[in-house]
Amino acid sequence: MSLITWGPQLSVGINSIDEQHKKLVNMINALNDALAAGEGKEMLGKIFNGLAAYTTKHFQFEEDLFAKYNYPETAAHKKEHADLLKQVGDLKAKMDAGNFMISMELMAFLKSWLTNHIQGTDKKYVAFLTSEGVS
Template structure:
């Protein structure tokens, strides 16, 4: 069962950003499915690595978009990204070292962080860019 389900409520109105958010949701759901099915650390490790790498790619996309359009709240938005990358990267290192496991707590953190970030920070960005004609 999906941990996060995409709905129009999560749409920012920016097509590429929404597509990337759907990919992040899919990766989180894949990781959750692997955890619930008791898949080995090799399977979860691959999905976790893809999630971390895609998140960095996605944040880079958003940050270029903000710079391109001189978005006034770029510093705060980038700070949220940096904090998440640090947290996710630290967890990945612990997971790779065998000192952390993918748990319900981790999955809830990923779900809550992503949905909150989309609903608040990214929607605000989408509204600002929408006023500039970005779709």
């Protein structure tokens, strides 16, 4: 069973963004499956790095929209993104140094971070961006 199941509760109703969120969900699920299958740290690290890179790209996509339309809650939203990327960067550094490994606790953290962020923080921009014609 997948760690995160995509459903209407995760949709923000803006196609481009839903597609990116689905990809993030799939990548987290793939990492969880690899962990459960007992994959080694090289494979897990590779999937984690891919997830980190795509997360960075997705955050940039949202932040570019905020800048383009002058979204009033940009600062608080960007801070949430930056805080997560900082944590991910720290984990990557620890992994590279051999001091940290992907775990079920990390997977639970990623799941709750992503679902809470989409359902709370991301959903806040929907009415604003939709009113600016973003779809």
